[in-house]
Amino acid sequence: MAQFEEVSKQSSLHPKPAGLVLQYGTAGFRTNSKHLDHIMFRMGLLAVLRSKKTKATIGIMVTASHNPEEDNGVKLVDPMGEMLAAAWESYATMLANAEQEELISALNEIIEKEEIDKSQEASEQQCQSFTSSFGWSSYYGLVTTPQLHYMVCCKNTQGKYGDATVEGYYKKLCQAFTQLIGNASNRTDDQKHLCVDGANGIGALKLREMMTHLNKGLQVTIFNDGSKGKLNHQCGADFVKVQQKPPTGIQVNPGDRCCSFDGDADRIVYYFTDSQQVFHLLDGDKIATLISTFLKELLIQAGLNLRIAVVQTAYANGSSTHYLENTMNVTVRCTKTGVKHLHHAALEFDVGVYFEANGHGTVLFSKAAEDQIQQLAQDSSSIDDERKRAALMLQSTVNVINQTVGDALSDMLLIEAILAIKGMTVEQWDRIYTDLPNRQLKVKVSDRRVIDTTDAERRAVSPAGLQDAIDGLVKNYRNARSFVRPSGTEDVVRVYAEADTQESADALAHDVSLAVYRRAGGVGEEPKPLHSQT
Numbered sequence: 001m002a003q004f005e006e007v008s009k010q011s012s013l014h015p016k017p018a019g020l021v022l023q024y025g026t027a028g029f030r031t032n033s034k035h036l037d038h039i040m041f042r043m044g045l046l047a048v049l050r051s052k053k054t055k056a057t058i059g060i061m062v063t064a065s066h067n068p069e070e071d072n073g074v075k076l077v078d079p080m081g082e083m084l085a086a087a088w089e090s091y092a093t094m095l096a097n098a099e100q101e102e103l104i105s106a107l108n109e110i111i112e113k114e115e116i117d118k119s120q121e122a123s124e125q126q127c128q129s130f131t132s133s134f135g136w137s138s139y140y141g142l143v144t145t146p147q148l149h150y151m152v153c154c155k156n157t158q159g160k161y162g163d164a165t166v167e168g169y170y171k172k173l174c175q176a177f178t179q180l181i182g183n184a185s186n187r188t189d190d191q192k193h194l195c196v197d198g199a200n201g202i203g204a205l206k207l208r209e210m211m212t213h214l215n216k217g218l219q220v221t222i223f224n225d226g227s228k229g230k231l232n233h234q235c236g237a238d239f240v241k242v243q244q245k246p247p248t249g250i251q252v253n254p255g256d257r258c259c260s261f262d263g264d265a266d267r268i269v270y271y272f273t274d275s276q277q278v279f280h281l282l283d284g285d286k287i288a289t290l291i292s293t294f295l296k297e298l299l300i301q302a303g304l305n306l307r308i309a310v311v312q313t314a315y316a317n318g319s320s321t322h323y324l325e326n327t328m329n330v331t332v333r334c335t336k337t338g339v340k341h342l343h344h345a346a347l348e349f350d351v352g353v354y355f356e357a358n359g360h361g362t363v364l365f366s367k368a369a370e371d372q373i374q375q376l377a378q379d380s381s382s383i384d385d386e387r388k389r390a391a392l393m394l395q396s397t398v399n400v401i402n403q404t405v406g407d408a409l410s411d412m413l414l415i416e417a418i419l420a421i422k423g424m425t426v427e428q429w430d431r432i433y434t435d436l437p438n439r440q441l442k443v444k445v446s447d448r449r450v451i452d453t454t455d456a457e458r459r460a461v462s463p464a465g466l467q468d469a470i471d472g473l474v475k476n477y478r479n480a481r482s483f484v485r486p487s488g489t490e491d492v493v494r495v496y497a498e499a500d501t502q503e504s505a506d507a508l509a510h511d512v513s514l515a516v517y518r519r520a521g522g523v524g525e526e527p528k529p530l531h532s533q534t
């Protein structure tokens with residue numbers, strides 16, 4: 001058929017480097033940008049098929065996220081703004097790795113398996129979309145990843161979620177924020193002030209745009225705004241979380257409230273240094289705790305009987321899980337690493353707060369929850385002032401949140417509003433519970449797939465004996481926990497350990513790294529005791 005000839009011709013202009021094999025991982029394809037030309041072309045093809053299948057607009061995001069500048073990535077966004085459906089991830093991998101001459105049959109295989117309409121009319125449309133720059137319905141240029149997710153959802157819900165423009169996004173979020181902080185008593189300029197590390201990425205530019213809609217409800221100083229530093233280099237949310245220290249390029253005075261975005265602004269972590277110059281990190285777990293506590297209190301005040309839960313991964317600090325379950329009485333679920341797993345689990349509740357410890361997260365409200373909140377907020381009859389006020393705050397909270405995906409800008413507005421309403425300082429927030437000291441390490445092995453895990457990645461089922469070894473090591477420390485899993489985005493095995501002291505956490509992480517090295521085919525030098533490794 002004509003369109004396939006055209007695809008063949010075009011694809012030869014974007015050849016696949018010989019021998020290159022890539023996998024659509026946790027966050028799409030990601031590698032050095034030099035090797036991604038054919039991937040971009042082929043993901044355009046896949047997006048057309050996905051759009052045909054779902055009869056909806058599909059998003060394509062090109063981003064390095066939290067990775068170094070020379071890396072890049074591409075991922076597709078499904079109709080409601082969620083991550084690409086799992087079955088299609090394997091189609092993406094198949095298309096990406098097909099040799100030039102296999103590309104058409106790979107496309108045909110997808111078309112057949114998914115029963116995509118091949119009628120004449122559909123073929124003509126398909127042909128047009130295949131060949132005319134893949135038929136972009138909108139090209140948004142530079143936006144944050146969550147802004148794209150948001151706009152895809154707006155497009156496919158005929159504007160019910162909001163206007164499918166960046167302007168519409170700012171208006172919706174900022175209006176909700178302004179309404180929310182109407183509930184905060186008079187704040188000083190100091191209390192309104194926040195230092196933001198933009199990771200030299202798109203978040204810095206977009207925050208600056210958003211500020212013009214905020215009407216002085218928040219004052220920010222933006223560091224690492226991309227005017228000189230390199231993307232994610234010694235800065236950004238991932239650096240701050242993993243290194244447990246402030247980014248370079250930011251002036252932090254004791255007590256200043258600071259936050260870092262990652263390069264595409266879908267992650268956020270907060271931090272401050274105290275008067276002793278000690279650094280305190282408020283990561284995804286502390287954020288989930290702050291938000292879920294706020295929501296739970298409002299639900300009680302509003303008299304709404306809705307099921308609220310927090311979804312975490314095995315990387316969540318044990319103290320956060322303990323606090324949520326035992327002090328807050330909130331249901332906690334643990335899923336595998338990767339936002340799509342958390343998102344999926346959060347959908348099972350009326351109010352599902354999900355955060356990875358690294359600061360990627362959001363809140364999902366069920367249709368029933370939104371309806372009940374809305375009804376109560378609009379009820380002008382008999383409900384008392386407290387219930388009404390709580391319902392209105394819940395309504396604004398729903399609107400300030402980007403439910404499609406974790407969003408640094410939206411999360412930041414919500415956190416700032418909660419702190420303002422509660423009159424809470426960053427130190428008070430930090431004192432809600434104390435993190436268990438922890439350590440993350442990486443071990444290189446010849447094939448990380450030899451490690452298979454179960455129980456939301458908390459236990460290794462292979463290679464034989466590894467889990468027993470880990471269990472034995474954990475027993476040597478107090479309040480200790482450790483697990484290992486193959487990374488989905490890097491060619492390493494990740495080791496996590498926590499214990500009562502930093503020394504113990506470091507020692508346990510090292511012990512477990514050695515066990516992985518010895519039992520799972522470690523390559524290179526044996527892991528050395530800590531402080532020589534990061």
Ligand SMILES: CC(=O)N[C@H]1[C@@H](OP(=O)(O)O)O[C@H](CO)[C@@H](O)[C@@H]1O
Nearest residue numbers: 026027338339356358487488489490
């Ligand atoms: C420990 C950790 O932070 N892992 C990250 C990282 O996945 P790995 O599979 O661990 O490489 O990148 C993912 C994509 O951004 C993110 O979802 C996940 O949380």
Ligand SMILES: [Mg+2]
Nearest residue numbers: 065066262266
């Ligand atoms: Mg990111």
